[in-house]
Structures are given as structure tokens and as C-alpha cells.
Amino acid sequence: MNTTLKLYLSIKDVLALQRLVVCELRDDGEPGQMITRDAVRGSTTDELLYVDKNFTYQGRLNVSALLLEVHLKISMWNHEHLYQPFCIKTLKGYLEKRRNQVNRKVKPRVRLIQNTNSDSGGFRVSCLATGFYPRHINLTLFRDGQPVSDHEITGGDLLPNGDGTYQMRKSLEISADKHTYSCSATHLSLDNKLHVTLEYDHGEPFRSVIPSVLTVLALMMVFGAAAAITAWKRRSADSFRSGYSTPSSKYF
Known part of the structure; x- marks a missing residue:
């Protein structure tokens, strides 16, 4: 063996x-x-x-x-x-x-943002609470003032931060509709329920627009400079011709 x-x-x-x-x-x-x-x-x-x-x-x-x-x-x-x-x-x-x-209480920072879901091509609304202590928190997503059912929501896991506080995110996949969305948070550090409205996350779209904007500005500056140079040349030529013709008339 x-x-x-x-x-x-x-x-x-x-x-x-x-x-x-x-x-x-x-x-x-x-x-x-x-x-x-x-x-x-x-x-x-x-x-x-x-x-x-x-x-x-x-x-x-x-x-x-x-x-x-x-x-x-x-x-x-x-x-x-x-x-x-x-x-x-x-x-x-x-x-x-x-x-x-153990007895400390740190208020959560809560945001509700909408961004593009790169996987599905649709949109996602996310309620993010971070930096809170103790760990227990209640996050609720609302659609048109009514709580969204749990089976529509993804996330909700409690995660630790590096500074000893915690974070939680709850997300909802949406289409291009006309519903209004909001989010509320209940925590021991808060005297009252914290209610936030939707913000738009312009991070990725804004960063993608920056090169285009810079290109347009550069082209405008180039065309503007070219137009100014052309106008200056024309004025210089006109001035030269007028200055040359005046003395030549005295000889003949």
C-alpha cells in the first residue's frame, strides 16, 4: 500500500x-x-x-x-x-x-441614480446607501409612490467598507417609460426616514461626449483662425494696391 x-x-x-x-x-x-x-x-x-x-x-x-x-x-x-x-x-x-x-452611529449617504445597462441595453435604477453604521438598514424602492415588489429587485446584499462601515445597493431594471422613481432609507442614525429622488448618472455618456465636444471646439478655432487670416490678407492686399496706385498716377 x-x-x-x-x-x-x-x-x-x-x-x-x-x-x-x-x-x-x-x-x-x-x-x-x-x-x-x-x-x-x-x-x-x-x-x-x-x-x-x-x-x-x-x-x-x-x-x-x-x-x-x-x-x-x-x-x-x-x-x-x-x-x-x-x-x-x-x-x-x-x-x-x-x-x-459598537455604540457609534454613522448616517448613510443615500443616492438614487439611473444609468444604462450595458448587458441588456435598457436602463437600471439603483438605490445606493453607503458609509453607515450599525449594519442594519432598510432600503425601499418606489415606483410612482408605491413600493416595488421584491421579486423585481436585484442586489440587497450587505457589504463592508474598508473603514468599518457598510453599504447596500438595490437595483431595478426599467424601460424608457414615464414612471417616477424614488428611494427611502431607515437607519438607527436617522431621526426620520430619509427619502431621495432620482438623479441621472451622466458619468459614461458625459465622458463619451467630451472628445466630440473638444473636436468641434478645435475645428471652430481652426476655421476661425483661417477666416481671420484670410480677412487680414485681403485687407493687406487692398491697402497695398491703394498705396501703390496713388504715387504711380503722378508720373503719367
């Missing part, structure tokens, strides 16, 4: 168990819910929810009732005496060190 085959068999026989433990700290400083979720080979096998010393269990473990009961009793004791106290202590320490960062 070669080394490669031995390595394959050893990896094949490994069983990976994944566990996710999440705890919550309420605004009053008391522990909230705690969730423990186990997974094997990428699939969740069981989940235990612990709230106010009450347990709720959901699972697909193929074991006997007696073995499941023992497993739950051990899990409950671990949650109450080990997992939750340690998790809450860690969370409080983190919040104490990061209090200013």
Missing part, C-alpha cells in the same frame, strides 16, 4: 463535527437566548435553544430515547453552568473594550 492510498483512507475515515454557539446580552445587562447548533458533514443534526432556563430541542439524531435523554441532560447542564456564563463574560468584556465602536 503506497503513501497516497494511506493518506486517502485516513482522510476518508475522519468525521468532522461542527458546533456553533451563540449567546445574547439584553439591553438590561441580563443574558438573553443562547443557541447551540451541531452539524456533521455540513448538515445540521440538532439544535438546542436555551432561554430563561428553559430548553427547546430540535434534532435528527438516530439514537435511542434513553441515549437522547442522557445527551440532553448533559447539554442542559453544560449550557447553564459552563457555556452561557463563559459566553456572557466574554461578550461583556468585548463590549467594554469596544463600547465606542
